[in-house]
Amino acid sequence: MSAVLPGDPAAAPTLPDVLPPVRRRGAVMRFVVRHPTIVAGGALIGLMIFIAICAPYLHTVDPTALAPARRTRAPSPQYWFGTDMLGRDIYSRVLYGSRVSLIVGFSVALLASVIGMLIGLVSGFVRWTDALIMRIMDGLMAIPGILLAIALMALTRGSVQNVIIAITVPQVPQVARLVRGLVLSLREQPFVEAATASGSRFWKIAFRHILPNTLAPLTVQATYICASAMITEAILSFIGAGTPPIIPSWGNIMAEGRALWQVKPYIVFFPAIFLSVTVLAVNLLGDGLRDALDPRAAGRL
């Protein structure tokens, strides 16, 4: 058998390019095209974090400075979002208010995930605790989340820290259930058997082999918790059971604008828009992450 060498007259002529040339995109562009929701959500969240951190430098004044002479001014070049019934600048208050929402959202997502994950791991691994822990979680889940948060807030003094605790408690059972379910199916997998057979200790199996496999669904769940925590914080503040009124938060601004909303709707609408867009961004990120991490479910839910 004779090899066909390059340049050999017997070789077939090079095929003409019928297909259009493959457009070469950079890694960044490829990511944007594949995961538009992650990029859009992430960019919006990034913008909000920027606003929260740089609030003092974005043409704001002291958000708590009273100016009774300039009460309830409509939006104007001087007061971009107008002023509230105590003459405070709503633009400044809304920008500073982003801090509370973001801190509460991220803290609750982190705390609920970590606590729920630990409870779920124990419940899934240690058989005799399973029934007891899951009954307690069922009981906690039977109390509607916002009501549980309201009851907790009614017992404590209003502070950002207490708001975070009150919103975290109702979120923990769902994470615990999710992680428990994952652990129960993962512990039967061959790679865990292999680890057990090769003499790995319990903790090593739990943290090296099981835990990393729960992280993807847990991350998705955490983004949804973050979004719902932001809404719950606003609801608690709105009904007067949340962040103390001295601290500007979106819920507080809306709670104060409530009495005047029929005549001065902009007091309620500016924080409402910021809150909705931020929560939308977190939800988009969550949807995008879910599709990216579990391609099988993509486009279904």
Added chain:
Amino acid sequence: MLAYILRRVLQTIPVMAFVALFVFSLLYIAPGDPAAIIAGDQATPADIARIHAQLGLDRPFLVRFADWAWRVLHGDLGVSIFTNLPVSHMIAQRIEPTLSLMILTMILSIVIAVPMGVLAAWKQGTLIDRAVMLNAVIGFSVPVFVIGYVLAYIFALQLEWLPVQGFTSISQGFWPFLRTLILPAVTLGGIYIALIARITRATMLEVLSQDYVRTARAKGLGQNSVLFLHALKNAAVPIATVIGLGVALLIGGAVVTETVFAIPGLGRLTVDAILRRDYPVIQGVVLLFSFAFVLVNLLVDLTYTFFDPRIRY
């Protein structure tokens, strides 16, 4: 079937007992003297002593709990610290608006969301599907009071089609009753519709790829018959589950919706109780709503046999 119902009812008892224990002990888990917590910041020592005696704090915890649980079982939820009226009496006065609002919202949401989800699944990948999904994401993202204010601004203040706020009892006629509840029900339904539409679409997509749907199509059944009689009925169990679980969202949302639309219901009672730190009222409302939530989910469980006769217990 009867044995199953009985077993299922018995299963809810430990859950309810835990809820009762938890709601009761919250006051004692919180740091500080419970009497001082209830009395608030401006209380005199005499106030605290009075509440101390009212709560019977000198007796052991379990004795107090047993005593309290016994009275709750007899419909006695204690006495409001602010108004000195029985909590059960205050709840009974306020239950009609909340119950009407929630039932109307459920009916409205199911009637809107289920066809929306079916349509999205049927037209998967088209513009309709995307619009439904976008709607769902927005429903999850916009807080309930924001929806309320926007709707009230458009339909009540600008167009003046519907009343801005208030509540009319059904005893004063069905139309005035419905007119005051339309905006609150649509407001409260936002997130619920999003939830139901999403799960309907997801389950329908799964069901529509099954063999029996292809068989139904192959034997020449019309589109409606395939979608609603064959596919939707088989997708009903997960949808019913989510409708039941979503009641928790409705309960939380009702508190806010009643504040926005000045409806004198249980939600408004809760908000007033928070502002006055009237803990017995909060305790009563949380307990009532939790029991209602457990009960709704029990009923949902019992409908499964209706949708899917293969489920035998």
